Amino acid sequence: MLGLGISAPKVEHNLSGAGWQADGSDSVAARELAREHFEGNTSSAIQVVVHSDDAPLTEGDGPAVLADVTKLLEDEDRISTVIAPMPGATLSEDGRTAVVLAGAGVDTNEMVKVATDIKEELGDLGTASVEVNPTGASLLWSDFNEANLSAMLKSEMLSWPATMAILVLAFGALVAAGLPLTLTLAGLAASAGSLVLLNELMPISIWAMNFAMMFALALGIDYALFMVVRFRAARMGAQVSASRAVAEMMDTAGKAVLLSGLTVLISLSAVMLVPSPSFRSMAGGIMISVVFILAATLTLLPLVLFKLDHRINKFALPWVKTGEHRSPAFAKWGEHLWRRPLAWGIGTLVVLIALAAPIMSLKTAMPSIKVLPSEASARVGYDVVKEAFGDGAPGTLQVVVEADEADEAAKVLTADRGVAGAMPAMPATDDSDLAMIQAVPTVDPSDPALSKTVDRLRADLPDSALVGGAAVENLDLKAQLDESTPLVIGVILVLGFLLLLVALQAPLISLLGTLASLLSTAAAFGVAKLIFQDGHLSGMLGFESQGFLDAWAPVFFFAMIFAIAMDYTVFLLASAKEHYEKSGDPREAMVGALAHSGRVIFAAGAVMVAVFFTFAISGPIPPKEMGIVLGVAVLLDAFLVRLVLLPVLLRLTGKAAWWTPNWLKKALPPITFSHG
Secondary structure: OHHHHOOHHHHHHHOEOOOOOOOOOHHHHHHHHHHHHOOOOOOOOEEEEEEEOOOOOOOOOHHHHHHHHHHHHHOOOOEEEEEOOOEOOOEOOOOOEEEEEEEEOOOHHHHHHHHHHHHHHHHHOOOOOEEEEEEOHHHHHHHHHHHHHHHHHHHHHHHHHHHHHHHHHHHOEHHHHHHHHHHHHHHHHHHHHHHHHHHOOOOOEHHHHHHHHHHHHHHHHHHHHHHHHHHHHHHHHOOOOHHHHHHHHHHHHHHHHHHHHHHHHHHHHHHHHOOOHHHHHHHHHHHHHHHHHHHHHHHHHHHHHHHHHHHHHOOEOOOOOOOOOOOHHHHHHHHHHHHOHHHHHHHHHHHHHHHHHHHHHOOEEOOOHHHOOOOOHHHHHHHHHHHHHOOOHHHOEEEEEEHHHHHHHHHHHHHOOOEEEEOOOEEOOOOOOEEEEEEEEOOOOOOOHHHHHHHHHHHHOOOOOEEEOHHHHHHHHHHHHHHHHHHHHHHHHHHHHHHHHHHHOOHHHHHHHHHHHHHHHHHHHHHHHHHHHOOOOHHHHOOOOOOOEEOOHHHHHHHHHHHHHHHHHHHHHHHHHHHHHHHOOHHHHHHHHHHHHHHHHHHHHHHHHHHHHHHHHOOOHHHHHHHHHHHHHHHHHHHHHHHHHHHHHHHHHHHHHHOOOHHHHHHOOOOOOOOO
16 A cells, blocks of 8 residues: 555546547547548647637737737647638638637647646636637546546545444444544555556546545445454454454455455456446546455455454444444344235335336437536537537537548538538648548537438448547447447346355345346436436536436446445345355344344445435536436445345245255355354
């Protein structure tokens, strides 16, 4: 932790902000050709919008501001070329709006950093009569990353007090409650340092660290809670020695934590199947944080517990029994479920299915300009460009084609009903036999009709033509996500089932535990549809509905939800198997599991809900989506699926839940959870 932690403070500055693309797509190929052969006139170029409400830019402050903008851009080494406003293309008819184009001289990740470095200086060049607002894809990601980071930090500040309060109630002592937070900080410091070092080898998205912080906090608390409760039961309850208490904790709770961590890693590894740098780096960042949280839980935490011993109970609440492992309240709840399984099981299913029903009309798309705050430079510039040049101007298409087919491509573009206008073909600036035609669509970049226009153009344009542009890159990523999502979900379910099967040695309950996770996930997305697509609660949560859910939500949030859900599944079923191994009694397995793990699941779920819901009240739409989807999923999964539905399934299946055919016993490695 100390070795890697040295690099941790550099994480926010070093990590990149782009990578939202579908590798191998036509749009990415078009962008790379444009950067290489057309002086960086590509989707990642920076568009500096200069606008005057009072007079044409040829009068008053206009010429001086345009000159200052041009000089600032020319002084930036990472910008390849500066293209002055051209009448009929980037200079409006009334002369009051002009766009100065700064060509991309570096890759998309670095162009986001360029945008971050110069946007404030550019904005300061404006005067009382002339506004300067840089915009474009690089500015959009720069402004979004800034707003997202601010929201993340605000959410973290809100979540820590709530988390600490829940932990004090769960552990009953201030020292014990502080352990999970210390553990999480240790894992996060190592994670951040490792991401900085990895960024030297490959671009890592800043989102990787943002998600890793949130996920590590939630999992670190879960794991520490499970381990500390078991240590206390052995040391203060059964009165065994400190070393034996640590051994018993590791042999029972330690195994469950390790298997839970492996389940999380397996779930997130499936996201690597999506061929997009941003998704792979985000999943990789979370996986790295989970590895370090596991390492801290299974090495650092046992040592700290051994050294603290009875001092872990310092500053305890007066009514707390520190050695109590079996919860009388959850034991009573287990007995109640055993007597009335159908009523509770059917009731839970009805609630989950009703909440999941809206998912049937769920729509997804890549985020629109509405994800940015209204005062963000990229959004202001975007709106000015729309007003001056037409709805489709912010989503200009870039068609790269072989020079001898440029005339044919131009005819197709001008004849298409979805194209408002096309500029003359531009020859490549080097000796390559290429040309580029820029065309303005008739609709806004986030309008679904743009997708039909792009599909039509790709079918009608010459074979050598590649259609690109920022809006088209979003469409290609959306198509890639739609294609990858079923595969990712299928792989997650299969791998999750196999890991449960290895852990529990029981095919039926492993299958039921895996399928039960789908119910809470579907219900969470059903709720997200009502809020983000239909706009319910938008006023209270402070966002403007886009009319859809962001396209990455199904694949990425599903992986995260499933990982958390299986976390609780492992805790509950590992405890159930421990009791079944000792007693051979299905009733004792079910009631004992709730009695010994129910309180931990309840407290851990409460912490996660508190952490996730804080993201729903601050910042742009994507963090709100994440907070709502994950918060609702954990709420439903921990309190309905794991504490009601899964115990009911254990009750209804009885001994069959733990039956294993002989051939499978021989094939699986022997894993037990009972100790002693």
